Amino acid sequence: QSALTQPASVSGSAGQSITISCSGTTGDVGRYNYVSWYQQHPGKAPRLIIYDVNNRPSGVSSRFSGTKSGNAASLTITGLQAEDEADYYCSSYTGDITRLYVFGTGTQVAVL
Amino acid sequence: EVHLVESGGTLVKPGGSLRVSCATSTFLFSNFYINWVRQAPGKGLEWVGLVKTTFHGGTTEYAAPVKGRFTISRDFSKDTVYLDMSNVKTEDTAVYYCVTEKSGTFDNWGQGTLVTVSS
DSSP: OOOBBOOSEEEEOTTOOEEEEEEOOTTTTTTOSOEEEEEEOTTSOOEEEEBTTTBOOTTSOTTEEEEEETTEEEEEEOSOOGGGOEEEEEEEEOOOTTSSEEEBOOEEEEEO | OOOOEEEOOOEEOTTOOEEEEEEOOHHHHHHOEEEEEEEOTTSOEEEEEEEOOGGGTSOEEEOTTTBTTEEEEEETTTTEEEEEEOSOOGGGOEEEEEEEEETTEEEEEOOOEEEEEOO
16 A cells, blocks of 8 residues: 655745645545645654644644545645745545554645 | 753664653653654655554654654653664665644654764
8 A cells, every 4th residue: 555645846025825736536535534735844753743644633724624435535725935945744534444544645735 | 831852863874773762741651642754854754653542542643755664662661752763774774753643643752853864
């Protein structure tokens, strides 16, 4: 079972909106709503920004939102800011005990 | 604020063994599954394994690439989770993160500890 597929990079100008896709299968993203998103700045640990497809933890900006349709999920960042420049990873529960969780390939976001 | 502090990462030869630790709190032991997630240099995240809460039996699950070589355990007296790594391979080189997980969400991450497997 391979990683979830994300675009390698996405860029946008400050103030614009961008969307990062996360493509899975009927065995992970398509079957469970345990889809989450993580932001990782260089040299830092990942940080949870979206859980259960479209929920934000306390303290995470409302500029981050998530959706899911079929076997694919997406993360949208509105009003892009310089501090949003980071790597983003999606994750899904799979129910497969040999690989309970699968992460996406990661997307590098650049703010132009 | 939840704190997880990993330690023990070092250089180890292929085929060798290593223990990395994750210092947490009694609260975390009781309420969260503790997972290990690794990240090879310049690469993405990979789930390694988990230990469940006592309420859920305290059992462990492992990813296929490490099953039979890695063991996760807990020391309640020290509020610490261990990842024992044996017969390590060069592809095990990574930053290892200790992470709390509840209902499919990795909500709190430690700062990570680097394990390098090289001769």
